[in-house]
Amino acid sequence: MADYTKYTKQEMQAYAIAKNIKENQIVIVGTGLPLIGASLAKRAVCPSCHPIVESGLMDCSPVEVPRSVGDNRFMAHCAVQWPNVRFIGFEANEWLHDEDRLIAFIGGAQIDPYGNVNSTCIYGKGDYVKPQTRFTGSGGANGIATYCNTIIMMQHQKRRFMEKIDYITSCGWMDGPGGRERAGLPGNRGPQMVVTDLGIMKFDDDTKRMYLAYYYPFSSPEMVQENTGFEVDVSRAQLMEGPSPEIIKLIREEIDPGQAFIKVPKE
Amino acid sequence: MNKVYTLHDAVAKFVEDGDCISFGGFTTNRKPYAAVSEILRQGQGNFTVWAGPAGGDWDMLIGEGRVKAYINCYTANSGYTNVSRRFRAAIEKGQLTYEDYSQDVLMLQLHAASLGLPFLPVRLMSGSGLVKYWGISEEQRKTLDKVDDLKCVEIDNPFNPGEKVVAVPVPKLDTAIIHVQKASPDGTCIIEGDEFHDVDIAVAARKVIVTCEDLVSDEYIRRDPTLTRIFGQCVSAVVHAPYGAWPSQCYNYYDNDSEALKEYDKASKYQDAADAVAQLAKAAVKAQAAADKKPGDEKLAEAAAKAKAAADAAADGSKVPETFKDYLDKWVYSAKDHDELLDKVGGSRLMRLKNEPHLGYSTRH
Numbered sequence: 363m364a365d366y367t368k369y370t371k372q373e374m375q376a377y378a379i380a381k382n383i384k385e386n387q388i389v390i391v392g393t394g395l396p397l398i399g400a401s402l403a404k405r406a407v408c409p410s411c412h413p414i415v416e417s418g419l420m421d422c423s424p425v426e427v428p429r430s431v432g433d434n435r436f437m438a439h440c441a442v443q444w445p446n447v448r449f450i451g452f453e454a455n456e457w458l459h460d461e462d463r464l465i466a467f468i469g470g471a472q473i474d475p476y477g478n479v480n481s482t483c484i485y486g487k488g489d490y491v492k493p494q495t496r497f498t499g500s501g502g503a504n505g506i507a508t509y510c511n512t513i514i515m516m517q518h519q520k521r522r523f524m525e526k527i528d529y530i531t532s533c534g535w536m537d538g539p540g541g542r543e544r545a546g547l548p549g550n551r552g553p554q555m556v557v558t559d560l561g562i563m564k565f566d567d568d569t570k571r572m573y574l575a576y577y578y579p580f581s582s583p584e585m586v587q588e589n590t591g592f593e594v595d596v597s598r599a600q601l602m603e604g605p606s607p608e609i610i611k612l613i614r615e616e617i618d619p620g621q622a623f624i625k626v627p628k629e
Numbered sequence: 630m631n632k633v634y635t636l637h638d639a640v641a642k643f644v645e646d647g648d649c650i651s652f653g654g655f656t657t658n659r660k661p662y663a664a665v666s667e668i669l670r671q672g673q674g675n676f677t678v679w680a681g682p683a684g685g686d687w688d689m690l691i692g693e694g695r696v697k698a699y700i701n702c703y704t705a706n707s708g709y710t711n712v713s714r715r716f717r718a719a720i721e722k723g724q725l726t727y728e729d730y731s732q733d734v735l736m737l738q739l740h741a742a743s744l745g746l747p748f749l750p751v752r753l754m755s756g757s758g759l760v761k762y763w764g765i766s767e768e769q770r771k772t773l774d775k776v777d778d779l780k781c782v783e784i785d786n787p788f789n790p791g792e793k794v795v796a797v798p799v800p801k802l803d804t805a806i807i808h809v810q811k812a813s814p815d816g817t818c819i820i821e822g823d824e825f826h827d828v829d830i831a832v833a834a835r836k837v838i839v840t841c842e843d844l845v846s847d848e849y850i851r852r853d854p855t856l857t858r859i860f861g862q863c864v865s866a867v868v869h870a871p872y873g874a875w876p877s878q879c880y881n882y883y884d885n886d887s888e889a890l891k892e893y894d895k896a897s898k899y900q901d902a903a904d905a906v907a908q909l910a911k912a913a914v915k916a917q918a919a920a921d922k923k924p925g926d927e928k929l930a931e932a933a934a935k936a937k938a939a940a941d942a943a944a945d946g947s948k949v950p951e952t953f954k955d956y957l958d959k960w961v962y963s964a965k966d967h968d969e970l971l972d973k974v975g976g977s978r979l980m981r982l983k984n985e986p987h988l989g990y991s992t993r994h
Contacts, residue, residue, distance in 0.1 A: 430657060432656045432657065445823065445824050445825060450733045496720040497711075498707075498713075530757045530761075546755035546756060546794070
């Protein structure tokens with residue numbers, strides 16, 4: 363008999379994603395963990411949500427886990443297949459109409475206390491033109507971070523959580539209160555939380571700086587501080603309970619049976 | 630008018646050295662690989678590129694030194710390679726002249742080109758590094774005839790004073806190449822599934838090559854005009870190239886060839902044999918240093934021994950891993966044309982990629 367009482371860090375993260383999707387929200391997913399989390403939300407935690415993809419596929423419910431945002435696996439049971447420019451226009455009009463329905467997931471290599479994210483390059487001894495490590499580039503992330511409330515997915519490591527990041531690909535709260543407006547960005551949109559493998563960080567209403575809101579059964583506020591490259595307020599941290607065996611069974615047997623994104627340890 | 634060409638003749642006539650060029654498709658979906666391979670064989674280069682969501686298509690041309698200026702928003706065979714490796718190596722070595730826009734902005738720029746707009750104002754990229762840092766300086770831009778003199782300009786919205794917006798240039802494309810499901814001799818195209826930016830670049834470019842899975846008659850393609858996506862008069866050449874997007878996927882026809890995409894992922898780590906020898910030697914030194922730091926750690930010692938064996942085998946030539954050059958020799962240069970390539974891939978392998986109609990992908994590979 364398979365044991366569903368134990369779960370991995372990634373499964374906890376996927377569960378944390380699913381728990382933070384609200385009723386009727388339109389959820390911009392990429393691939394990887396956000397997709398697993400959104401699939402879990404759609405099937406068990408919050409079935410009224412509508413997953414959409416930046417390539418323009420609206421209200422997706424894939425049967426097999428797609429490998430990428432452009433994968434035809436997203437086409438199975440999707441409601442509308444728009445070209446990418448329609449997706450961009452929809453995103454902008456949601457903000458223009460003052461609709462508060464969109465929530466989006468983005469990831470990155472570096473993040474600062476205000477939720478600004480770098481997914482372009484790490485300078486090392488070089489600079490933007492000749493960096494030590496180059497990544498893909500913005501993809502849809504910059505546009506999403508411009509117009510939508512976001513949930514940022516990160517691995518919790520000191521070298522990723524930095525006081526100052528090399529390059530801002532996707533804007534968070536910039537340098538604090540009023541920062542987005544000063545930069546010419548919608549001020550009523552921005553990062554809502556950072557979901558990591560150690561906990562959930564949120565942003566203080568007054569300072570817009572990151573604080574620890576939840577830690578997991580296998581982590582602790584101390585672990586979070588140890589793995590964060592800047593001072594983080596942990597005084598408000600609460601324990602988030604782990605997923606039930608039913609949820610873990612659903613992830614392993616129905617949502618990602620091929621273990622495309624969540625590896626299950628051998629028993 | 631009959632615009633049917635062989636792949637060789639279409640590429641020879643409509644892809645010229647120094648063109649400003651864009652390809653259709655999305656990372657690993659409907660990428661015009663047959664045409665890319667033909668460009669590689671024929672030798673055109675010096676391209677100024679509006680890449681869109683790119684993958685192995687542009688990674689191969691970058692690795693072969695065919696790109697003069699690369700305008701990027703995302704380059705990866707996502708799901709197989711996190712960051713395209715020749716693209717990444719070229720930037721990290723300072724060998725690629727490139728610029729970054731966000732994907733939204735680049736797709737809107739291509740759309741603006743299809744609308745014939747003079748420039749494009751957006752709210753996107755504000756406050757980010759995408760506005761602050763320029764991959765190609767203003768000075769350098771002035772020396773590149775197909776690159777606009779400015780990357781972007783922050784301006785005041787004339788209709789809403791006080792609102793800052795970002796103005797970006799509109800691409801002036803010489804050439805667009807797209808792969809579609811069906812086309813007819815007069816150039817009319819049917820695209821099934823997501824059209825991505827393909828229609829935009831087909832309208833915007835002066836020269837357009839369409840490769841297609843099925844070449845159908847002009848009468849047949851007009852049976853239902855709600856299905857056709859591109860007016861034939863926009864198209865310069867139509868090429869019948871079944872499996873012309875291989876190893877990427879093509880909706881209603883075939884899925885990604887994971888075997889080939891994984892092979893490219895591994896091979897493209899190394900430009901050539903000399904690069905493989907150098908990289909493996911470096912990795913062996915690093916693994917040994919890690920092992921030396923923690924004496925008694927068996928796993929690290931084992932990894933160091935393995936890395937040294939791989940480095941030694943590469944250095945004495947007994948076992949050099951497949952490289953980018955090897956991959957191109959195997960899957961591009963050794964075939965004289967697309968037909969020979971398909972023979973090489975093999976019938977049963979191609980059949981396994983065939984889509985299952987109720988799903989739109991294959992479950993057998």
